[in-house]
Amino acid sequence: xxxxTGADARLMQGFATRASGFRPSPVRDVFEVSMRPGIISxxxxxxxxxxxxxxxxxxxxxxxxxxxxxxxxxxxxxxxLEELAELVCGFMESEGSRPKLDxxxxxxxxxxxxxxxxxxxxxxxxxxxxxxxxxxGALGVFEGYEVEVQQVEMDEQGLVPDQVEERIKQLAAEGKxxxxxxxxxxxxxPTGVTLADDRRAELVRVCRENDVLVVEDNPYxxxxxxxxxxxxxxxxxxxxxxxxxxxxxxxxxxxxxxxxVAPPRVRKFLQIAGEAVTICPSVLSQRLVLGxxxxxxxxxxxxxxxxxxxxxCEAVLNACEQHMPEGTQWxxxxxxFFTWLTLPEGGAADxxxxxxxxxxxxxxxxxxxxxxxxxxxxxxGNPPAVPSGAxxxxxxxxxxxxEKLSEGVxxxxxxx
Amino acid sequence: xxxxTGADARLMQGFATRASGFRPSPVRDVFEVSMRPGIISxxxxxxxxxxxxxxxxxxxxxxxxxxxxxxxxxxxxxxxLEELAELVCGFMESEGSRPKLDxxxxxxxxxxxxxxxxxxxxxxxxxxxxxxxxxxGALGVFEGYEVEVQQVEMDEQGLVPDQVEERIKQLAAEGKxxxxxxxxxxxxxPTGVTLADDRRAELVRVCRENDVLVVEDNPYxxxxxxxxxxxxxxxxxxxxxxxxxxxxxxxxxxxxxxxxVAPPRVRKFLQIAGEAVTICPSVLSQRLVLGxxxxxxxxxxxxxxxxxxxxxCEAVLNACEQHMPEGTQWxxxxxxFFTWLTLPEGGAADxxxxxxxxxxxxxxxxxxxxxxxxxxxxxxGNPPAVPSGAxxxxxxxxxxxxEKLSEGVxxxxxxx
Numbered sequence: 001x002x003x004x005t006g007a008d009a010r011l012m013q014g015f016a017t018r019a020s021g022f023r024p025s026p027v028r029d030v031f032e033v034s035m036r037p038g039i040i041s042x043x044x045x046x047x048x049x050x051x052x053x054x055x056x057x058x059x060x061x062x063x064x065x066x067x068x069x070x071x072x073x074x075x076x077x078x079x080x081l082e083e084l085a086e087l088v089c090g091f092m093e094s095e096g097s098r099p100k101l102d103x104x105x106x107x108x109x110x111x112x113x114x115x116x117x118x119x120x121x122x123x124x125x126x127x128x129x130x131x132x133x134x135x136x137g138a139l140g141v142f143e144g145y146e147v148e149v150q151q152v153e154m155d156e157q158g159l160v161p162d163q164v165e166e167r168i169k170q171l172a173a174e175g176k177x178x179x180x181x182x183x184x185x186x187x188x189x190p191t192g193v194t195l196a197d198d199r200r201a202e203l204v205r206v207c208r209e210n211d212v213l214v215v216e217d218n219p220y221x222x223x224x225x226x227x228x229x230x231x232x233x234x235x236x237x238x239x240x241x242x243x244x245x246x247x248x249x250x251x252x253x254x255x256x257x258x259x260x261v262a263p264p265r266v267r268k269f270l271q272i273a274g275e276a277v278t279i280c281p282s283v284l285s286q287r288l289v290l291g292x293x294x295x296x297x298x299x300x301x302x303x304x305x306x307x308x309x310x311x312x313c314e315a316v317l318n319a320c321e322q323h324m325p326e327g328t329q330w331x332x333x334x335x336x337f338f339t340w341l342t343l344p345e346g347g348a349a350d351x352x353x354x355x356x357x358x359x360x361x362x363x364x365x366x367x368x369x370x371x372x373x374x375x376x377x378x379x380x381g382n383p384p385a386v387p388s389g390a391x392x393x394x395x396x397x398x399x400x401x402x403e404k405l406s407e408g409v410x411x412x413x414x415x416x
Numbered sequence: 417x418x419x420x421t422g423a424d425a426r427l428m429q430g431f432a433t434r435a436s437g438f439r440p441s442p443v444r445d446v447f448e449v450s451m452r453p454g455i456i457s458x459x460x461x462x463x464x465x466x467x468x469x470x471x472x473x474x475x476x477x478x479x480x481x482x483x484x485x486x487x488x489x490x491x492x493x494x495x496x497l498e499e500l501a502e503l504v505c506g507f508m509e510s511e512g513s514r515p516k517l518d519x520x521x522x523x524x525x526x527x528x529x530x531x532x533x534x535x536x537x538x539x540x541x542x543x544x545x546x547x548x549x550x551x552x553g554a555l556g557v558f559e560g561y562e563v564e565v566q567q568v569e570m571d572e573q574g575l576v577p578d579q580v581e582e583r584i585k586q587l588a589a590e591g592k593x594x595x596x597x598x599x600x601x602x603x604x605x606p607t608g609v610t611l612a613d614d615r616r617a618e619l620v621r622v623c624r625e626n627d628v629l630v631v632e633d634n635p636y637x638x639x640x641x642x643x644x645x646x647x648x649x650x651x652x653x654x655x656x657x658x659x660x661x662x663x664x665x666x667x668x669x670x671x672x673x674x675x676x677v678a679p680p681r682v683r684k685f686l687q688i689a690g691e692a693v694t695i696c697p698s699v700l701s702q703r704l705v706l707g708x709x710x711x712x713x714x715x716x717x718x719x720x721x722x723x724x725x726x727x728x729c730e731a732v733l734n735a736c737e738q739h740m741p742e743g744t745q746w747x748x749x750x751x752x753f754f755t756w757l758t759l760p761e762g763g764a765a766d767x768x769x770x771x772x773x774x775x776x777x778x779x780x781x782x783x784x785x786x787x788x789x790x791x792x793x794x795x796x797g798n799p800p801a802v803p804s805g806a807x808x809x810x811x812x813x814x815x816x817x818x819e820k821l822s823e824g825v826x827x828x829x830x831x832x
Binding site: 008012018050072108123144248253266277 | 422423424426427428430431432433434435438439440441444460462463465466468470471473474475477478479480481482485486487488489490491492494524525527528531535536537538539542553556557560595596627629654655656664667668669670671672678679680681682684685688689691692693694695696697698699700701704
């Protein structure tokens with residue numbers, strides 16, 4: 001962001017301290033590359049919308065606007081559309097939670113939920129825990145609020161509760177206050193890893209006992225390949241977990257609708273913070289989601305797209321088996337959009353440096369470094385020998401055909 | 417927000433410092449009262465949507481989703497829909513501005529624009545100037561970012577540039593840095609006052625010379641009763657002004673679409689900050705606004721609703737003339753949604769205390785105190801003798817029929 005001149009340079013002198021944490025998302029950066037003709041994108045975590053009943057949705061939108069236009073085009077409740085919040089209450093039961101209506105806060109997407117939680121709970125210098133690696137958009141939020149990110153490694157079954165507790169105690173010994181654990185328990189972004197069911201109660205208990213809020217982000221939980229739902233962390237202790245839900249991965253990211261679940265008075269503060277940003281979530285968008293759900297489109301669409309993603313996941317894993325250099329490892333996801341590659345030690349190039357050559361070869365991905373924040377380690381004078389994630393690659397298989405996925409992995413393998 | 421128990425109380429101990437500034441909006445609070453049967457609401461600044469061509473809009477939405485569903489239901493650009501941003505560039509010419517495409521940032525409503533500007537430019541303790549009184553939703557944003565609000569009085573022609581400069585210099589002498597002036601130059605919320613055209617260049621010059629950014633919020637500018645557009649502050653010096661635009665007051669608040677205009681590199685930072693909150697504005701909503709504009713619905717709808725609001729404004733002013741106690745003063749708006757009453761000195765009750773009795777009498781309004789923030793004066797040990805705005809009432813005439821407006825003013829007058 002250097003090289004600004006004139007008006008820009010003058011105004012930028014007035015920027016807040018937090019602005020130094022505003023960095024372009026590495027994922028959004030490769031978004032434009034993805035649009036180039038001939039490029040196979042293994043980068044973007046977009047849902048595939050091809051199977052949506054667009055004509056029927058259009059008809060539904062037409063009727064809603066014609067009959068309910070005076071309501072859905074007007075300002076709405078800051079808490080969200082009540083009928084949709086009620087439906088969300090029922091929906092949460094599939095994951096074992098039983099929230100009441102006054103615990104549901106609708107948002108303009110679950111990203112906004114994370115923004116509001118971070119705004120409400122963290123002062124500059126506070127610490128949040130996250131998985132290492134974690135969702136790059138979460139790192140962007142944390143950096144914008146000048147929060148210290150501490151990432152805890154996962155194994156093949158996700159976070160290890162003992163290790164989380166150990167890190168909390170270690171940070172406490174350093175005089176640092178951990179405000180919350182941010183976790184994506186199901187088909188995690190970027191690794192595809194799922195937290196083992198038999199670790200869930202323990203993870204929540206460890207956090208609660210150490211007075212660390214759990215922020216559970218679950219955009220992919222409905223997209224298990226076998227159709228089963230894992231119990232939410234929220235279901236184990238609704239007083240200790242704030243849950244972030246999304247309609248973006250199963251229905252539509254373009255309408256921008258998500259929700260949060262929090263104890264009633266905390267939810268009210270989240271509403272106040274949210275109203276200061278968007279006044280209310282789009283009423284029309286919420287009404288369309290309500291229609292999609294209540295007219296029975298959710299379940300069949302979820303089943304169809306899960307099957308689609310499963311086929312694509314298999315295509316990617318098969319192609320990795322066939323083409324990737326010896327010693328390369330990858331996760332085997334049971335749902336969601338992503339697999340995570342670990343390149344063999346001692347390989348010539350790291351993933352980030354390989355990206356430009358991959359683009360030349362007609363394939364784009366997000367390098368593993370995008371999912372780590374090494375700032376705290378640097379500040380502590382203890383930086384990792386190579387940047388965290390340097391030998392990793394996230395491959396997204398959600399929106400590309402199996403044939404192109406195979407071709408893309410083959411192109412990538414040649415570069416690696 | 418006292419009296420929390422159990423889970424809430426425990427979690428609330430972890431709140432950030434800024435959370436103490438999160439207060440429910442007084443306007444949103446009376447929103448629920450407004451819904452009671454028999455109540456005449458002079459409170460809410462909602463646009464009247466009765467004249468929207470709902471059937472045609474529904475048809476348009478249906479075609480957009482059926483034909484362009486794969487795009488409009490998908491993630492979109494963080495800067496916004498390019499076709500809509502291009503249209504905004506042309507639209508700004510009606511107010512004398514000529515922004516380029518890379519200066520336009522689409523938002524999920526202009527409230528979000530104000531949030532992003534405040535986030536990008538202010539650290540806790542920084543000062544912003546605003547009109548006294550000002551939009552209560554702006555005060556909510558400033559309080560949430562722990563910013564000190566200094567309000568500058570207006571006369572019948574808006575802010576007085578000399579007084580603004582004097583305040584800036586006075587604050588500088590106290591060692592305080594004014595980051596920006598937040599102003600609503602046209603048909604201001606809550607007063608209905610419009611900044612005189614011959615003060616505009618001077619106001620911008622004064623701010624620029626003193627290194628104070630101007631944040632121009634213009635949701636009502638298209639709604640002048642005579643159909644004329646005032647030149648934007650932005651048009652006088654686009655390097656010194658960030659402009660906030662809205663589609664909520666003329667088209668629809670329920671779709672949540674607005675825009676900002678800022679120098680290109682500053683705009684890029686606003687995009688990054690915005691992506692961390694909502695990833696992108698709703699693509700579907702933006703596409704509907706684009707359709708509304710590009711299919712020629714904007715101009716005729718603006719003309720029709722301006723006439724409607726003018727009739728309603730006249731009804732309110734006539735009723736005030738007829739019923740209000742002697743010595744009561746009110747502004748005479750030339751557009752927008754609001755008039756502002758000043759009760760006579762020495763009257764028995766202040767406006768805020770009169771509110772419960774007014775509700776009993778079947779009318780609701782927003783008391784003037786909602787539009788002031790006396791916190792800085794209190795901190796300086798120099799609080800006003802009575803809370804600022806205690807003798808003021810905002811009357812919104814935008815969404816109530818002339819007959820009900822007259823009846824509402826009569827009910828209110830009896831209480832006052």
